[in-house]
Amino acid sequence: MSVEEYVKERLWPILVETVHAMVMYANHKAYTRDVILHENPDITPAELAARLSIPLGEALVILYELKFERKF
Numbered sequence: 001m002s003v004e005e006y007v008k009e010r011l012w013p014i015l016v017e018t019v020h021a022m023v024m025y026a027n028h029k030a031y032t033r034d035v036i037l038h039e040n041p042d043i044t045p046a047e048l049a050a051r052l053s054i055p056l057g058e059a060l061v062i063l064y065e066l067k068f069e070r071k072f
Contacts, residue, residue: 003063019058024054032063032066045059046059
């Protein structure tokens with residue numbers, strides 16, 4: 001399932017809210033943006049989750065938000 005498919009799910013807003021409440025979320029997002037995406041711009045959510053030892057849901061939200069931010 002792609003990130004875009006997860007976004008269409010009814011529970012997506014709840015996942016985003018939960019991830020935003022995680023203590024390390026901002027740090028994980030910044031590290032992904034500043035380091036990981038420069039090394040591997042096509043990283044999958046599963047690969048990101050494994051690399052950072054974070055839940056898949058957090059990886060999905062991070063990659064979705066960073067992809068959305070890059071469009072603007």
